[in-house]
Amino acid sequence: MTGPRIFESLDAEWALVCAEAGRAEMVLGWLREGGVLFGDERARGLAELLAELECRDRAQGRAHSDRWMRVLLERAAGEGAGAQLAARVVVQAMLPGAVRMTQRLLRAGRDFDETGQVVVACLYQVVRRYPLGRKGGVAANLLLETLHLASRELQADTETDAVPWHPVLETAAVPGEPAADDPTETVWRTVLRRQAAEAGLLRAGEVPDGARGELVELLAWAVAAGLLDVVRARVIADESRTGARKNAERAGVSAVTWRQRRSRTVRQLRPIADQWVQAA
Secondary structure (H helix, E strand, O other), rough: OOOOHHHHHHHHHHHHHHOOOOHHHHHHHHHHHHOOOOOOOOOOOOOHHHHHHHHHHHHHHHHHHHHHHHHHHEEEEEEOOOHHHHHHHHHHHHHHHHHHHHHHHOOOOOOHHHHHHHHHHHHHHHHHHOOOOOOOHHHHHHHHHHHHHHHHHHHHHHOOOOOOOOOOOOOOOOOHHHHOHHHHHHHHHHHHHHHHHHHOOOOOOOOOOHOOOOHHHHHHHHHHHHOHHHHHHHHHHHHHOOOHHHHHHHOOOOHHHHHHHHHHHHHHHHHHHHHHHHOO
């Protein structure tokens, strides 16, 4: 199963879709017409066909996923049962990302299933209306546009307002970079870093990476989730910069006081980090 109730019901619906005769052959035919699959492959079933596509995505990268998704998105833009089937296959492929997006959009007073329903409805809308002339990573753009629409539906425009999603990830993929293998993570990191800049956690032109990059993303998420005051987050961000300790010592802060500050910060962030991990 993919997750709690809303996604369990989608998985159950997917099993029924897969059980209908001729569905796999229909999708395989579209893909062959689009030049995605060649040879004498036979569709053992729709679920197996999707699993094979995902396996090839991992082996061949974004270029492969872009090809087969575009074939189905072109079909999904039409009318009738064929369009609905094409859209459903793409949505099923995007469900793991939709689950993580739902977890990360949770705030106080938001129910998981209600949030998930909004995310899935927005995902369907994006799939059916995807502009085929757009360049760049298809999966990443689907997720980012879904995030934009879902945030609006959840009255959380400030979370993604002004994020350039047309398309933000055309040049983001770098061969060998782990982020290129997971468009969900790339999308989310893009949004979090924009939030970090808007919250004053980054200096002009600063691009955090490594452990500091993860800390800044954690702080941005904590501020957006209402778990950490923005002023305190800025202090922590400043104290984590290279040379911060030497600057503090020049300002008269003793080594003992500095260690106490760091210990207090660790104690404060540990439960927040636990929630961040659960949301991921």
